[in-house]
Amino acid sequence: MKGRTISPGKVEGTAIVSSDPIGFYGGIDIKTGIVIEKDHPLEGKKVTGKILVFPCGKGSTVGSYVIYGLAKNGFGPAGIINKETETIVATGVILAGIPCIDHIDIDKIKTGDKIILNADKGTCKIKK
Amino acid sequence: MYLTKEEEKILNGENGEVIERLFRLLVRLGDIYGAEKMIPVGSVQVAGVSYKSIGDPGTEFLEDIASKGVKVKVLTYLNPAGMDLENWKKLGFPADFAKNQLRIIDAFREMGIVVTSTCTPYLAGNLPRFREHIAWSESSAVSFSNSVIGARTNREGGPSALAAAICGITPNYGLHLWENRQPTVKINVDADLSFNSDFGALGWYVGKQVKNKIPYFTGIKDANTDQLKALGAAMAASGAVALYHVEGLTPEADLVENKGLEKISVGKKEIKETYNKLNTGKKPDIVIFGCPHASLREISTIAGKLKGKHLKKAVWICTSRMIKEVAERMGYNEIIAKAGGSIVADTCMVVSPIEQMGYKTTGVNSGKAANYLPGFCKQEVCFANLDDLVEGQL
Numbered sequence: 001m002k003g004r005t006i007s008p009g010k011v012e013g014t015a016i017v018s019s020d021p022i023g024f025y026g027g028i029d030i031k032t033g034i035v036i037e038k039d040h041p042l043e044g045k046k047v048t049g050k051i052l053v054f055p056c057g058k059g060s061t062v063g064s065y066v067i068y069g070l071a072k073n074g075f076g077p078a079g080i081i082n083k084e085t086e087t088i089v090a091t092g093v094i095l096a097g098i099p100c101i102d103h104i105d106i107d108k109i110k111t112g113d114k115i116i117l118n119a120d121k122g123t124c125k126i127k128k
Numbered sequence: 129m130y131l132t133k134e135e136e137k138i139l140n141g142e143n144g145e146v147i148e149r150l151f152r153l154l155v156r157l158g159d160i161y162g163a164e165k166m167i168p169v170g171s172v173q174v175a176g177v178s179y180k181s182i183g184d185p186g187t188e189f190l191e192d193i194a195s196k197g198v199k200v201k202v203l204t205y206l207n208p209a210g211m212d213l214e215n216w217k218k219l220g221f222p223a224d225f226a227k228n229q230l231r232i233i234d235a236f237r238e239m240g241i242v243v244t245s246t247c248t249p250y251l252a253g254n255l256p257r258f259r260e261h262i263a264w265s266e267s268s269a270v271s272f273s274n275s276v277i278g279a280r281t282n283r284e285g286g287p288s289a290l291a292a293a294i295c296g297i298t299p300n301y302g303l304h305l306w307e308n309r310q311p312t313v314k315i316n317v318d319a320d321l322s323f324n325s326d327f328g329a330l331g332w333y334v335g336k337q338v339k340n341k342i343p344y345f346t347g348i349k350d351a352n353t354d355q356l357k358a359l360g361a362a363m364a365a366s367g368a369v370a371l372y373h374v375e376g377l378t379p380e381a382d383l384v385e386n387k388g389l390e391k392i393s394v395g396k397k398e399i400k401e402t403y404n405k406l407n408t409g410k411k412p413d414i415v416i417f418g419c420p421h422a423s424l425r426e427i428s429t430i431a432g433k434l435k436g437k438h439l440k441k442a443v444w445i446c447t448s449r450m451i452k453e454v455a456e457r458m459g460y461n462e463i464i465a466k467a468g469g470s471i472v473a474d475t476c477m478v479v480s481p482i483e484q485m486g487y488k489t490t491g492v493n494s495g496k497a498a499n500y501l502p503g504f505c506k507q508e509v510c511f512a513n514l515d516d517l518v519e520g521q522l
Contacts, residue, residue, distance in 0.1 A: 004160070006160055007156070025181065026503055038503075061175050061176070061265050061266075061285045061286060062175060062176045062285075062286060064176070064285040064288070065176050065182045065286055068185055068186070069186060072188075073185065087161070087282065088285045091288045092287075094156050095189075095287055
């Protein structure tokens with residue numbers, strides 16, 4: 001699948017998919033990488049080292065620092081794939097150096113899929 | 129994206145590594161969102177100031193920049209911190225929290241940022257003009273400057289606002305461009321709005337309905353800046369509204385095209401239902417006014433209600449340091465203190481650790497605060513007008 005480069009880099013990993021938007025501030029614990037937002041579809045799941053797939057960001061503009069902090073603490077996702085990346089997530093992944101692309105039909109990706117993410121080219125592939 | 133010769137030099141690292149890194153962030157954002165060039169900004173407001181919000185990683189990020197001796201190029205203000213920067217001990221803020229909060233403030237001061245922390249910079253000496261390009265962060269300040277003043281800003285993240293302050297520019301996209309400031313939904317209001325909380329309820333309801341659209345209001349006969357502040361703050365919290373127009377009141381309302389839009393009607397019934405919906409608690413342990421930060425007019429109103437009275441339970445009024453100084457001179461602070469209330473500067477209920485200070489139910493007249501307190505501060509909320517809230521604490 002071909003999308004748009006938000007933050008460059010190449011990475012392979014296992015997908016963890018959320019059908020709902022993610023607000024990083026108050027949504028993911030910076031010291032564990034676990035989703036803490038109440039009633040979120042990923043509540044209790046760990047995003048560390050995974051390819052985190054979600055439609056778009058939401059909520060506070062402080063979210064950028066949470067993404068940066070997750071990466072700095074060693075609990076960040078290995079890569080991010082969005083339907084539409086807004087500025088808060090974009091700023092976070094660029095600072096953190098997390099490969100990220102958007103404009104992808106994320107309905108085609110299922111949790112557990114092995115993903116090859118080439119954010120330099122803005123592409124991702126599901127490994128069969 | 130087109131870059132000038134000067135900007136190319138920054139990318140080549142001629143102004144140092146920190147400026148290069150922050151400038152790259154702006155170029156990257158400009159490329160992603162289709163900006164053709166960079167434009168100078170007149171002022172900046174940086175979010176991500178409270179230690180509760182940014183934690184150790186954010187603190188170290190800021191200290192790293194400050195340690196390289198990098199300074200901001202334009203007038204730059206801060207969003208509220210996690211505590212009153214002078215009076216924190218007396219108000220009961222934890223000492224270890226205070227230590228980290230002051231590290232953050234020191235880093236900003238070293239960068240040449242005005243270390244007054246407020247979500248209402250426009251009331252405290254950072255006032256943009258009509259059509260001025262700025263890079264502001266806090267969602268209610270973004271809404272007020274775009275809508276009520278007619279300045280132009282996108283909703284900046286903390287780091288992108290800081291980058292704009294240090295480089296003095298921002299990529300020209302989104303709400304900086306006139307074609308993107310046109311309304312996309314019409315809101316017909318048919319209700320008497322008298323209290324500021326009525327505007328908060330209206331804003332909360334509309335924000336939920338329209339998400340990130342640009343509303344064009346008709347039927348709001350009059351509103352002062354405090355009421356527009358309450359309206360915009362609530363819409364930015366329940367939705368992601370960064371710009372709205374009000375027929376007859378806001379500066380761009382007569383200039384935009386408002387025909388053929390989807391229509392939403394809001395009446396007495398919707399306002400009343402919103403009050404009910406935002407009320408999750410019974411009796412407040414504490415009532416907090418000043419979300420967004422209270423104006424002098426709001427403080428004067430509260431002082432008038434508290435004169436010669438004795439509060440049984442806590443009342444806080446959050447405001448900027450500047451407004452607190454003037455309120456002091458007018459004798460309002462003394463009246464409020466004598467009644468048992470507190471004026472709290474530099475911070476607000478949403479970004480301060482009130483849940484760690486023993487409070488469980490908070491009374492507010494702000495649609496924005498009512499939106500955030502349950503999630504961020506684990507509070508039950510009593511949402512009511514100012515008169516009822518003050519009466520309940522006496």
